Amino acid sequence: MSNKQMNDIKKALEAKRDELLTSTGDREEILIEHAAEEFDRLQQQLNREVAIRNLDRGSTLLKQVQAALSRMEEETFGICLRCDEAIPERRLKALPWAAYCVPCQEFIDRQRAAGAVDDDEAGDMAA
Ligand SMILES: [Zn+2]
Known part of the structure; x- marks a missing residue:
């Protein structure tokens, strides 16, 4: 792989990492608890479950992206x-x-x- 290709991939990894790191807006939904109406309560419960699931997926991916970046530094990337x-x-x-x-x-x-x-x-x- 050429240096340029390696650089492109590195940029893609860094962009993905930043995207995952800044997508913590989901966390706020987890904190929202109070709702008067039963319907809202159920809706929020659902939102919270979705948000938690997304967080799980996001943090697994974030780990993979960070691991790939450190493999790049160790020059074992792509193996x-x-x-x-x-x-x-x-x-x-x-x-x-x-x-x-x-x-x-x-x-x-x-x-x-x-x-x-x-x-x-x-x-x-x-x-
Ligand atoms: Zn293999």
Whole structure:
């Protein structure tokens, strides 16, 4: 991968990180509690659940993005954490924070779907 391509990906990662870091507006919805009408109460409960779910998804992604940026600093970016093969450029362009090549990601997803491994264990396996 050329320096320019690497730079483009780095910019994309940093933009994504900033976007995730600034999207904490969702948190305010979690704090809104008081509502007179029952309907409003239910609506807010729903909003809160959605907001919490979004936060979970956002913080997982944020971790992946930050991990990708630190791999860039360590110059191990683009190397699959499981098999040490280069992750195809096409995949990195589509998913700059990808930590695994496609076959390894599929393997991990299958393990995770089967309940055999969680995120942390996947990290240990790679280390
Ligand atoms: Zn791999």
